[in-house]
Amino acid sequence: MSVVPEPGGIPEAYESRIEASGHAVSLESISKAHWQACSDITRRNGRTFYFASQLLPPQARRAVHAVYAYCRIADDYADRVDEGGVDWARRQLAAWEAELDQPFHDVAIAFSAVRHHYGIDSALARDLLTGVRSDLDARCFANWDTLRHYCYQVAGTVGLMVAPILGCGPTALSQAEAMGIGMQLTNIVRDVGEDAAIGRVYLPDEDLDRFGVDRDELLRGNVTGDFQGLLAFEIARARALYQEAERGIPSLSPWAQFAVLASAKLYGQILDSVEAQHYDVMTKRAHVTTPRKVASMPRVAMSLAAIQARSRLGGLS
Numbered sequence: 001m002s003v004v005p006e007p008g009g010i011p012e013a014y015e016s017r018i019e020a021s022g023h024a025v026s027l028e029s030i031s032k033a034h035w036q037a038c039s040d041i042t043r044r045n046g047r048t049f050y051f052a053s054q055l056l057p058p059q060a061r062r063a064v065h066a067v068y069a070y071c072r073i074a075d076d077y078a079d080r081v082d083e084g085g086v087d088w089a090r091r092q093l094a095a096w097e098a099e100l101d102q103p104f105h106d107v108a109i110a111f112s113a114v115r116h117h118y119g120i121d122s123a124l125a126r127d128l129l130t131g132v133r134s135d136l137d138a139r140c141f142a143n144w145d146t147l148r149h150y151c152y153q154v155a156g157t158v159g160l161m162v163a164p165i166l167g168c169g170p171t172a173l174s175q176a177e178a179m180g181i182g183m184q185l186t187n188i189v190r191d192v193g194e195d196a197a198i199g200r201v202y203l204p205d206e207d208l209d210r211f212g213v214d215r216d217e218l219l220r221g222n223v224t225g226d227f228q229g230l231l232a233f234e235i236a237r238a239r240a241l242y243q244e245a246e247r248g249i250p251s252l253s254p255w256a257q258f259a260v261l262a263s264a265k266l267y268g269q270i271l272d273s274v275e276a277q278h279y280d281v282m283t284k285r286a287h288v289t290t291p292r293k294v295a296s297m298p299r300v301a302m303s304l305a306a307i308q309a310r311s312r313l314g315g316l317s
Contacts (some may be wrong), residue, residue, distance in 0.1 A: 007252060025103070025113040027059070035062045037106040038069040045072050048270070052263035053291050056166075057255055061164045063114045068114060070111040071128055071158055077137040082198065086136050097129050118164040124157040131157075138199065140215070143206040144237070147188075148181060150202075155184035159245075167253030175248025179264060182241030186267050188233050189274055193282035197223060221282060228279040235271045242268055249304070250311035259306070262300045266293055 012249060042065045043050045053061050077092045084092075099108035100122050115122060131153025141147040159180030160173060168176050188195070188202045194217050195202060208215055211233070212225025242264045249257050266288060273286035 007063075011097075025109055027113050027117045030110050030113050034106045034110040035065070037279055038062065038065040038110050040067040041065075041072055041107065045076075048266045048288065048293070049263065051290070052259050052266060055259035057264055059166050060256065062110075062163050063118065064162050066107065066110040067120075067158060067161045067165070069107045071103075071154075072268050073107060074129055074132045075154070078132045089136055090133070093129060093133055097126065100125055108227075114165070115117065115161075120164060122286065124161050127153050128157045135200070138179045141202060141204045143204050147185075147202065147204050151181040151184040151188075153175065155180040155187075166256035168248065169251045172248030172251035175245045175251070178241045178246035179248075179260070182238050182245060182264070185234060185238040185241065186270050189231055189238065189287050190270055190281060192218070193221070194285070196282070203230065203234065223282060231274065231279045231281065235274065238271060239268065246307060249307050257308075258300065258304055258314070261304050265296060265300050265303065269296065 019120045039062070041278070042053065046068055050065075053064050053068075056064065057093060062212055062223050074093060074096055077096065081089045096108075099105055100112070103109045103112040111125075114120065115125075131150055134150065134153070141150065156177040157180065159176040159178070163176040192201075192203070199219060201208075201215055201218055203213075208218075211227070211230035213227055213230050214222075217224045245264055246261065249261055252260055269288045269292070270286050273288060274281060277284050277286060
């Protein structure tokens with residue numbers, strides 16, 4: 001479901017009200033309607049993220065919804081480029097970036113309040129927008145380094161923006177970034193077929209060549225070479241990122257640790273689902289059902305207890 005205005009540009013009245021509204025806003029000044037707009041977008045578009053966020057206290061939950069919703073709207077502009085055209089998407093993204101300084105939209109206002117309250121650098125949001133804009137141009141990723149940088153832009157930044165909301169100290173920021181990158185790589189693996197249908201291949205050329213997978217054939221919806229081996233390789237890479245992220249769990253506020261670990265484990269289950277459907281990501285979309293998410297919570301609690309115990313003993317291994 002789309003969360004952005006219809007193609008055709010932002011109305012003149014909307015633009016003028018953006019210009020007139022620039023001011024810092026506090027959490028206390030945000031209405032229920034602002035928070036609800038953020039929650040609705042998160043619930044509709046990020047089901048796993050939304051499920052995990054329900055494990056947070058109300059203020060933190062509202063804040064992470066505001067971060068997600070702002071980023072999701074930006075991403076939706078790029079995803080709808082076929083409807084409105086590249087120039088339309090660029091105009092919308094420029095206007096959406098302007099709302100970082102002069103918020104008017106309900107989501108932008110809530111996001112502004114969250115940034116001011118938690119000291120979140122707007123440069124992270126601008127990095128995300130740079131990554132989203134790059135999707136408007138046909139591009140390839142030569143190797144993991146270039147793909148990782150893209151994943152940092154569109155998702156690692158989200159981990160870094162959410163980190164202060166969850167009480168993450170500066171020593172664990174690299175783990176917060178790894179969490180976001182792992183989630184984005186999970187999305188890339190899950191969505192290979194959907195992305196190919198709109199002319200995008202995010203898997204690195206170096207990896208495609210290694211496993212004999214032809215990019216052009218992939219764009220036509222055909223798999224060649226050792227496609228399963230390729231996905232298994234990327235899945236192992238994503239799991240390593242989640243393992244890295246788990247090292248930062250003890251640095252979070254105690255009330256945030258379970259929710260963050262749950263998020264990592266649930267995203268990891270998407271990778272399990274890809275494996276369970278024999279790596280068929282061209283005709284099927286891997287997902288985790290709500291009952292399965294609920295059923296996994298006791299295992300998450302056990303994993304958290306083990307992480308906390310190892311932390312008390314002097315570190316994670």
